[in-house]
Amino acid sequence: MTTSLETAWELAKQRFAAVGVDVEAALQQLDRLPVSMHCWQGDDVAGFENPEGALSGGIQATGNYPGKARNAAELRSDLERALSLIPGPKRLNLHAIYLESEQPVARDKIKPEHFKNWVEWAKTNKLGLDFNPSCFSHPLSADGFTLSHANDEIRQFWIDHVKASRKVSAYFGEQLGTPSVMNIWIPDGMKDITVDRLAPRQRLVAALDEAMSEKLNPQHHIDAVESKLFGIGAESYTVGSNEFYFGYATSRQTALCLDAGHFHPTEVISDKISSAMLYVPRLLLHVSRPVRWDSDHVVLLDDETQAIASEIIRHDLFDRVHIGLDFFDASINRIAAWVIGTRNMKKALLRALLEPTETLRQLELEGDYTARLALLEEQKSLPWAAVWEMYCQRNDTPVDAQWLKTVRTYEKDVLSQRA
Template structure:
């Protein structure tokens, strides 16, 4: 018996003493896929022919060597990262990560431009999620779906429609629904007189994009809000109020990004606020520091609070968990591993909570015992259960995964 197994058995008994079955927790964790984001591997560059610099308030800071330059390199990097992460995973793609020998306009992208991604996903038994790319394009400099010029607006509407067909293709080919998330950078740096007209245009544009009904077993639409961004500090058309209302009235999923709100706001608290009104919720788990800076996810209070809300309310089939960070100042593969494993650890810790007992105490208004139990269970050996999970999935236990990343950096990344 390995040290991990011995330690796990001791932890298993300690959790059993408070009414928690660790095996049940591990089995449930296996059913909660994390959708990793492709853009961490290449600093949101994508693979469009003739693509320019990032725009739309998006920045990837740092110049750590070895970023992926092609889709082949990116998939290899993802393979390495996923080999160090236990459990079920998905991949979240942006439209700008298409593969074509020739330049393809965004309103003309087709499923065939993502065939290699689908083949790779099949080989790795992964689901794919998708995003239209409404930034880093000559026609996105002023606005996209809210542009006053109908021709430009129509271009971006056609892009959205084309992306929905690709998302449907993912769902059909892979047997799991693709969540397609719409985020646009439209807004204003300074004061705006007419805030209403752009929002009216956005409603019309979104309605046009989702006008074709698609079976939800293949495709789920989502819309994502933002408080502000670089270049849109004074006014963001797609605010939280706008998209929450849109999702509730149109039957789409709502995307909540942990970096898209005021620093004092927690998206964990918003989960139970919106779930009575929407069927599906998409989470972009990220970490802001001073703004929407998309730092690598930590196992911090906010991440834990998000996981607790999902598990305590048994939202397994209605909440889709994705990651959204892009740190170019550290090894990009390590960033994926750290962030994804931290999200999984938070989910596991939530699954190891004696939720039924805590709810009973709360209903009995025994707030003393509730607080005491919440605090005492924090000291229980959840790490031993996590180590057992890693061992069962044949991924490195503890920090040993870093040795694999360093080896890959030496033999692969340093040669780029």
């Protein structure tokens, strides 16, 4: 007996075929686009290095929803629940503060062995891993400077932390057979009027060069650098600005990370992708939702998320753009936040794959902007949701909000038992 989903799927294939879109090809391409989920949504960016979990350096998770993960085992359990509700390929993005060790480990002394449980877990769950040095929430970052610090010994500590992190990242790639993208973000800056803006940036260039001086196998490890407009306590001056890191990534040919919340409120990263791709070998995207600024809200299926996905698909950037998420909301169920945000990113990618791009590009080339606008608007009403539901069914995940029942059950049985 034909189900309503199968009927909707057949009709959707016909509708998209009428505008020149092969739906099966779109789904095959979607299976080439993993989204890297961020571990820090599950515990409010506390990590397991410091039992107090105090945040600093322009990072703040707000809310007090019960049931956050208190250790790596709980975090992995929560991640497994979220991953089971999201169709298609995924990755996991780890910060250095999520290491596991029976004894305290200084950040400049972290080693691959401190992440072996994560690697074995990733193998079991068929995931790639990405990585980040954690240059915040530490006594040596308390004055607002790390890799650009004027104190040689403090700066060297953070250089050594990045060096150690690169080895962890390369270990991930070697063990899992897929390159780990390691992103460097630092909170360095000043709260008020800054007299010398040049010297910290000179120190940062030299520090980054030293930290990344060892050549690592690109099949295992990819370096990325991330800019920011400002941070808490660094409202007037951010050392690692967009101009700084765009120049650094271009001159050193590293990957450039564009975070959706790290620019002026009226700026969007979707407009920056095509320009950056002319000069850097790879992009890392941190898809987030700024509300007035970098408040890291759960990703919606909104215009900017769709525009980011469309830029990737329209320009065939599948192998040069790495898609990651970066939000942390402690006011709602943390597993639901992962599921909502990641499913929305994948929906945006699917919608972009279902766009009749070649037809639209030809109309634009011919100067028929009337038809271009008409088709852009009409294709929004095509039955993409039926394609998404079939994709979910094929991946044995809920096709609609039924996933919330699973999350609620897990909340009752597991999360509510946590103090």
